[in-house]
Amino acid sequence: MKKVIESLIPAILALSALLCSCSGNVNRIQVTDKLGNDCINRYYYVPYIVGTTMEFAYAMFMPSGSGRLESASVECSFPGAEGTFLEHRAYSTDDYGQDLPHQIGNPCTESGSKYTVEFVRDTTAATLRFYYVIPEEARGKDVSFHFTCTASTGETVSYDIEPCHVRNMTMKLDIKMTQAQCYFSLATLEAYTAAQAEFNEIPIDFVWGYSTDFADKSNRSTFINPACVGEFTDFFDIKTSGLKMNDTRKMYKFNIIEPQLGRQEFDGFYIDDRDFLSLDLNCDTHWIPGINNRTGFWVETADGKYRAYIYCNAVSADNCTVSVKRYTMF
Numbered sequence: 290m291k292k293v294i295e296s297l298i299p300a301i302l303a304l305s306a307l308l309c310s311c312s313g314n315v316n317r318i319q320v321t322d323k324l325g326n327d328c329i330n331r332y333y334y335v336p337y338i339v340g341t342t343m344e345f346a347y348a349m350f351m352p353s354g355s356g357r358l359e360s361a362s363v364e365c366s367f368p369g370a371e372g373t374f375l376e377h378r379a380y381s382t383d384d385y386g387q388d389l390p391h392q393i394g395n396p397c398t399e400s401g402s403k404y405t406v407e408f409v410r411d412t413t414a415a416t417l418r419f420y421y422v423i424p425e426e427a428r429g430k431d432v433s434f435h436f437t438c439t440a441s442t443g444e445t446v447s448y449d450i451e452p453c454h455v456r457n458m459t460m461k462l463d464i465k466m467t468q469a470q471c472y473f474s475l476a477t478l479e480a481y482t483a484a485q486a487e488f489n490e491i492p493i494d495f496v497w498g499y500s501t502d503f504a505d506k507s508n509r510s511t512f513i514n515p516a517c518v519g520e521f522t523d524f525f526d527i528k529t530s531g532l533k534m535n536d537t538r539k540m541y542k543f544n545i546i547e548p549q550l551g552r553q554e555f556d557g558f559y560i561d562d563r564d565f566l567s568l569d570l571n572c573d574t575h576w577i578p579g580i581n582n583r584t585g586f587w588v589e590t591a592d593g594k595y596r597a598y599i600y601c602n603a604v605s606a607d608n609c610t611v612s613v614k615r616y617t618m619f
Contacts, residue, residue, distance in 0.1 A: 324351045324444040328436050330453070335549060336561045337453055338460045338614075339428050342372065343421040345450070349438040350414040356442040358412045361394075362405040363419050364435045366452075370422040375404040379415040427455040456562045458616045460549065463602060466609040471497045472515075472532070475588070475595045478613055483528040492533045494590050495540065495599075497609050498525035508578040510604045512586065514540060517575040539570035539589040542577050543598070550600035550612040551583060565596045565616035580604075594618055 331344045349358055363375055377394040393415055394406040406417060423432070431452035439445045459478070466473065466480045473480050475494045486493055496513045502524050503509045511525075515534030518527045546557030570589050577586050585600040597615040604610070 323355075324349075324438065324440045324442070324446050326350070326436065326438045326446045326448050328434075328448045328450060330450060333453075336458075336559055337423055337432070337455045338458060338549070339423050339425050339455065340370070341423055341460065341549075343423065343453070345419040345421070345434065345436075346416050347375075347419060347436050347438075347448070348414075348416045349446075351440055351442075351444075353413050355413075356440050356444075358408050358415060359439045359441050360405060360407050361415075361417055361439075362403055362437050364403040364437075365421065366402070366431070366433045367424055367427045368399075368402040369404075370424040372420065372422040373404065374399075374420055375406050376418040376420070377406045379412075379417060423455055429457045430455055458562055458565065458614050460612070460614050462550065462612040464611050464613065466497045466611065468499065468526075468607060471527070473497065473611075475590055475597055475613075475615060478615065483532060486533075487531040490533060492535050494535050494537050494595075495588060496525075496527055498527065499604070499606050499609070500524040501606065503578070505579075507581060509606075510581050510601070510609065511576055511578045512540065512580055512599070513576040514538060514574055520575060535591040537588060537591055538573050539587075540574040540577050541570055541572050541587045542580065542584070543587050544584040546583055547585065547598065547600050547612075547614070550585075550598070550614060551602060560598050560614050562616060564598075565618075568596060570596075 326349045329346045331346060337343065347361060349361060351358065375397040377396050378390040378392045380388045380390055383389055393410045393412050394408045397404050397406050431454050433452045434450040436448045437445060461478045464480055470480050470482045472483060472486045472493045473495050474491045476492055481491055493515045496515055496518055498511050498513060499509050501509060513521060514537045516536035518529055546553055547560055548554055548557045549559065551557065568587060570587060580586060580601050581604050582601060585598055587598055589596045595615055595617060597613050600612045602610040602612055
């Protein structure tokens with residue numbers, strides 16, 4: 290389908306492009322004797338999160354010999370964050386699946402929440418990609434997109450994407466932890482050394498450790514309730530004096546592949562806002578051993594303010610990389 294949508298050949302666009310709207314409904318481009326357009330949200334199936342990028346493909350077409358495309362634009366209900374733009378190149382795909390760019394317009398101009406490309410080549414059919422970086426202002430709200438195309442004949446057509454709901458949760462990827470920088474705060478979504486946490490009075494919600502003293506290699510990577518680190522001094526060198534170590538009792542191992550946290554696009558289970566709201570963490574945890582690559586755990590802070598899913602992207606004896614989805618309960 291990508292070759293059809295991205296093609297610059299008007300006949301193919303007019304005859305057989307199948308495009309999906311934001312809600313997943315299917316629309317067919319019909320053979321036409323006038324200016325036409327359609328649009329696909331290429332990632333309609335994922336939770337929309339502040340700071341992530343939505344991608345659209347906006348197709349425009351008119352009969353050959355009837356004029357040319359003059360401009361394309363998209364207006365959003367919220368201005369996109371930095372990195373938002375309407376592409377001024379169309380793409381075709383070669384036999385190896387590689388994108389081939391074709392410049393057909395001037396670089397995108399921005400006016401408030403509107404992004405416009407003026408065509409500079411004699412073009413009767415094209416598909417432009419629109420990249421929208423979700424801004425903080427859209428958190429917990431619906432975002433809508435109004436696409437418009439104009440032709441040299443004076444015709445104008447438009448396409449409205451159904452509102453897309455931005456989630457309340459926060460996501461942060463690839464947070465590095467080490468044997469020294471092993472103190473993690475869900476309030477800041479950062480890992481700290483003991484000195485950093487003490488100096489900045491950072492509340493610590495869990496601690497990472499790795500010990501070769503465990504015979505079972507799969508259990509050597511461990512996440513510990515800060516209030517219980519004293520029970521594991523034989524295995525881990527963790528400082529507690531001068532630190533604000535929260536009593537994080539509600540930690541529960543739950544091994545799933547989370548596609549946004551792990552970047553496995555079509556594999557796994559997406560964690561959404563509703564999962565945090567329905568979560569039942571009836572547990573009393575001191576530590577969770579065996580959190581390795583592509584595994585994770587749920588956690589709730591001692592004061593109940595935050596719930597999160599911690600996903601382990603990579604682990605070794607010296608380093609651990611985690612990605613987090615966090616929901617603010619109040």
